[in-house]
Structures are given as C-alpha cells and as structure tokens.
Amino acid sequence: MEKSIIEKTNKIIQGRSIYLIGMMASGKSKTGPVLAELLRYKYIDLDKLIENIAKKTINEMFQEDGEKAFRELETNCLKETIKIPSLIVSTGGGIISKPENWGVLRQGIIIWIDTKQEIALERLKKDIENRPLLQGEDLSDLYNQIFQSRKNLYSQADLRVEVNNEDVEEVAKQIVYGIYKKIIN
C-alpha cells in the first residue's frame, strides 16, 4: 500500500481511535492487529480485555454469570478505551446492541466489517465452541436471526467494508483506503 496514503490518512484522523464492528467471525479480531500495524496504532481486542478482567473465558461468563453480566462488563471495558488515543479496538459482535455503547463508539471512527454470510458460516463451523450465542441446532438459522436483528445497527457505522474472500492484509488496506476516500471526498 502506498505509504503516502497511510501518512495522509494518519494526518487526517489525528489519532482518533477506530472501532471495528460486525457479526461474529466477520474478522474483527484478526484484522485489528494488521490495521494497527499499518497505521502505527495501538491495539485492543475488547473480548480479550474482558476475559483478562473477569479472569474467565467469554464462554464461562455466559454460562456462570449470564449474558447480562457479560454485557455490563463489555460496556465498562469499552468505556476504558476512550482514555487511550490512537487505538484500534476489535469489539465483540454485540457491542452495537446497547444504545449507551454508541456514545463511546462515536468518539472514534466506526468501521463495519461486513463479511459475506457464506464465508462467516464456513469460519464459524470451525470455531463454533467459542461462540456462546450460536449453540443450537441450525447454525445458519441462528446466525440469520441475529444478523436480522442487528443489521440496521451495523449500518450506522461511518464506513462499511464488504468482505468476500480477501485476506486479512487486504481487508486492513481496504479499511485505510475507505477512510482516506471518505474523508478526502
């Protein structure tokens, strides 16, 4: 990627943080560190921060404390990210559900990684045990129900990046280009 585009983007965004949102398995956690390296930003995976603070896995939290407790901790952790400038944050797919969280997200640039459902489902089949909301009979049905209830919220992002078969580096570059083009125009 052209260095000048990265430099110009950096200059324009002036250390504003970037929040990656999107459905489970859209690639938020995997893309975040690559994007951080491109922009020379710091990086946090919100789910990892939650697990470190709770001293248990997300799965354990859902099982032992319930989703409500998880969502409360998720909001508290999200609020902590405001204190750190120049940060890429990979959020969990449900971050958009609480209106309160939008006050935090809006302080940064919000990017929706909109990965084609077929591809997300393929990825999820390989890693389903770590997705407590998708435990059930029909993965595609569950995924769809959740997506339908959230898609209007995801679409409130500042930028939507559509992903099909692009590798992580390509997705990160598309995000930088997307921000650059949106701000330049």
Ligand SMILES: Nc1ncnc2c1ncn2[C@@H]1O[C@H](COP(=O)(O)OP(=O)(O)O)[C@@H](O)[C@H]1O
């Ligand atoms: N662009 C990509 N190309 C191929 N595999 C990817 C890509 N992005 C993510 N993955 C893989 O898909 C799975 C889910 O990605 P992850 O980043 O954990 O998604 P999320 O954080 O949005 O739930 C992981 O196994 C990851 O390695």
Ligand SMILES: O=C(O)C1=C[C@@H](OP(=O)(O)O)[C@@H](O)[C@H](O)C1
């Ligand atoms: O969509 C959701 O509500 C969730 C997504 C997960 O993160 P990923 O989107 O990184 O899988 C994790 O926060 C939790 O299992 C709930």
Ligand SMILES: [Mg+2]
């Ligand atoms: Mg993740």
